[in-house]
Amino acid sequence: MMIITDISLVEEAQDLSEMITQSELFENYTRAKLAVQHNRELQRKIKSFQxxxxxxxxxxxxxxxHPDFRxxxxxxxxxxxxxxxxxxxAAFKSAETALHEMLSEISLLLAGQVSDNIKVPTGNPFFDAQQSSCSGGCGSGGSCGCG
Incomplete structure (x- = not known):
């Protein structure tokens, strides 16, 4: 029975992945990324910046x-x-941020379906604050109501 569940889970994950890659946010991200990659002048500037x-x-x-520090x-x-x-x-960074936020939301939803205690590092303080039941006590040595 576990094998059937695992196969079903993999198929659902593939379906979710396909929905994400067909989303408008993903298409915007891909378009913006290609615009950056195909702009020769911009690529030259990026290389110079590196x-x-x-x-x-x-x-x-x-x-x-160091004498050249400033x-x-x-x-x-x-x-x-x-x-x-x-x-x-700017368009690429905006599209990248929008896609990242969507993926963070999906991660939070999936984790929440398993357990409210699962922490998902989103890289976004807004989402991180929403999932935290601690008020800064654990890491700071104070009293904590976690877990």
Missing amino acids: ELKDKYEDVQRFGKY TITKEVREYKRELDTHPDI
Whole structure:
């Protein structure tokens, strides 16, 4: 009987996966990702930014004592801002966030069907606060009503 349940569960998971990949959010994400990947100028800028980040990581090893610390740090911030405000990057990040939120909601729903005590790391403080029955007591050494 357990084998039949496992097969059924796998089939339902595949159905859910198919529904997700056919959703408008997933299509928006895929479209935005392809727009970024196929924009040659943007890819050149991303490559340049990666090279600048490598320099930044080298500078960070010495911190403010490195002679180029301020210059490289400023360049990285400015270049990142330029990339983040590019319409294709902004659309991709927006679509990625929307898809992530949907997947987090699905994860929370699935976990809730099994047990209210299952914690799902969503990376989103809004969802994390909704599923937490603790008020910060456990990790902070205070009294806790968990579990």
